[in-house]
Amino acid sequence: MLIRKEHTENGGLLGIWKMEEDREELLQLFPFHLRSEAITYLHDIRSESRSIEWLSTRVMLMELLGKEQIILNREDGSPYLVDGKTNISISHTKDYATILLHESYAVGIDIETRSERVIKISAKFISDEEYIDPEQKIVHQLLHWSAKESLFKLMNEQGIDFRQHLYIHPFTPASKGIMKATETKTKENRSFCLHYEVHPDYVLTWTVGNLSK
Known part of the structure; x- marks a missing residue:
């Protein structure tokens, strides 16, 4: 559940998600046409907690932006958005996930x-x-x-x-x-x-x- 959506004073967009849902509940929050692709990707993730982190950040991103966006990872593991217009940083811990976005500057969140x-x-x-x-x-x-x-x-x-x-x-x-x-x-x-x-x-x-x- 998205528990915080905030425009920061330096022009960023910050979100925090409390990971209360299970895998199936999060999949239901995905757009229908993206679910099969998500299920295919999650098939290779054995950890249930890792699956929930992956799903939570992507659902949170869509709720923050009000539109579909795809998160990919570079070779070093850092995330980026397919549209290339917005910088993103992601972090997870027990029960929580967070995202920071900015259109002009690099960002870091933990x-x-x-x-x-x-x-x-x-x-x-x-x-x-x-x-x-x-x-x-x-x-x-x-x-x-x-x-x-x-x-x-x-x-x-x-x-x-x-x-x-x-x-x-x-x-x-x-x-x-x-x-x-x-x-x-x-x-x-x-x-x-x-x-x-x-x-x-x-x-x-x-x-x-x-x-x-």
Whole structure:
């Protein structure tokens, strides 16, 4: 079910879908003439959860745009729309899927379930120079991870090391806000602004490619 449709202040279109439907219910939401093609594609996806993610994002896209659109994937796995006119970023987590669209700029979005598991892997993506609020350790680490996922999608560069190449400037998490980041993977060392939100079930981050150098 589409639980959020929002035009962002930087010209994007953001959607969040709560994945409550099963596979058959989602197929019924597909246009009739596209169902057989969807069923053929899903035949090769053994995971039920992966099938639901695939269907949910495509149904959500049609509801966001009010028309049929086809999502394909490049060789590196990144999504694109067949019409070539709109940039898209997609993310999934437990029970939720999200999409960010923009007609002019590259986009990156990420949604992550709130979980303590992030503690075990935090050293792999947070550098010693990055600040983590000890009073909000888990959510702050999760926001770092999510923000770097969003940046990775936006930049679309090969060989990015989250710990080495992506730096999140110090901030203290609130229920929502803006964080700043810098990448050192390219010679431009570009700076970014990312929006973030903290919800009871998940954190959400997104960025649009109106970049400053």
